Amino acid sequence: MSVHRFLRCPTPLEWLEKAPGSLPELLIDHANCEKKAASTALNLIYRYVDKPEMMSRLSKLAREELRHFEQVLGLMESRKVTYRHLTPSRYAGALRKHIRQDEPGRLVDILIVSAIIEARSCERFEKLMDVLDEDMAAFHKSLLQSEARHFKVYLEFANRYTDIPIDDRVAFFLAAEEQLITTPDENFRFHSGVPISNELSE
Numbered sequence: 001m002s003v004h005r006f007l008r009c010p011t012p013l014e015w016l017e018k019a020p021g022s023l024p025e026l027l028i029d030h031a032n033c034e035k036k037a038a039s040t041a042l043n044l045i046y047r048y049v050d051k052p053e054m055m056s057r058l059s060k061l062a063r064e065e066l067r068h069f070e071q072v073l074g075l076m077e078s079r080k081v082t083y084r085h086l087t088p089s090r091y092a093g094a095l096r097k098h099i100r101q102d103e104p105g106r107l108v109d110i111l112i113v114s115a116i117i118e119a120r121s122c123e124r125f126e127k128l129m130d131v132l133d134e135d136m137a138a139f140h141k142s143l144l145q146s147e148a149r150h151f152k153v154y155l156e157f158a159n160r161y162t163d164i165p166i167d168d169r170v171a172f173f174l175a176a177e178e179q180l181i182t183t184p185d186e187n188f189r190f191h192s193g194v195p196i197s198n199e200l201s202e
Contacts, residue, residue, distance in 0.1 A: 003119040003151060008178040011127045015188075018195045019131055022188050024081045027072060029190045031083065033121065034069035036092070037150075038062045040114055048107060054157050061153060064146050075139060089189035091180050092117060095173060108162045112170055115154035116177050120191055122147035 004010075019026060041062035045055045076083060095116065099109040125140040125147060132140070158166050185193035 001152075003122045003148060006119050006151070006174075007116075007123060008174050009182055011124055012182060012194050014194050015192065016127055016131050018188055019128060023079070023132070023136070025086065025188055026190055027076050027079070027081050028083060028086050029089065031069055031072040031076065032086065032088070033190055034065050034072060037114075037117070038065035038069065040110075041065065044107075044110065051157075051161070054161075057153055057157075061150055064150070068143060068146070071139070075136075086189070087187055089187060089191050090185065091189070091191035091193075094180055095176060098173065098176060104162050108158050108166060109169060109173075111154045111158035111161070112166065112173050115151050115158065116173055117191070118147055118151035118154060120177065120181070122151060124190065 041058040045058050045062070048054060073083070092113075095113045096110075099113065100106050122144060125143050128140050129137040155170075158170075180191075181193050183193050184196045186196060188195050
């Protein structure tokens with residue numbers, strides 16, 4: 001399944017129009033997202049030691065995410081973008097607040113949310129290729145394959161670790177994600193919604 005068929009909505013045009021003029025914020029938040037993605041995979045490895053195949057696959061995934069983090073840092077250095085504090089996006093936190101606390105529901109929901117985040121990242125990399133300069137477009141293109149693979153890995157394990165079909169939970173989180181992407185957002189970030197005119201980057 002492609003990320004475009006999986007997600008319920010494309011990135012809003014208003015977000016894409018703002019992206020070229022907000023490259024420092026995008027790069028810093030992209031670096032933050034790569035760190036968080038690696039941390040999510042590592043946390044699952046630590047918590048679910050009874051799932052060796054998942055641990056092995058997510059160990060490789062975490063290494064890829066950290067490699068991407070290093071690449072973003074290199075890109076920031078080449079463009080003289082200083083790594084500074086940014087308030088986090090509402091996106092991931094708003095999705096994760098719906099994660100169930102009982103098992104295996106907790107694990108399944110974490111995997112679904114992780115799949116959605118990876119899918120949105122992949123979709124945005126592809127969209128950004130059309131609006132950013134040639135070097136940035138090439139960089140985002142280089143990440144597409146791995147992000148699409150990460151999306152499928154998380155979804156595969158979400159299906160594997162429950163006896164109940166996950167369709168309803170996927171639909172629930174996708175509906176929540178669509179609202180976050182298509183509604184006004186105070187901060188412009190890699191996974192933010194529709195920018196508003198009085199947006200503050202700090």
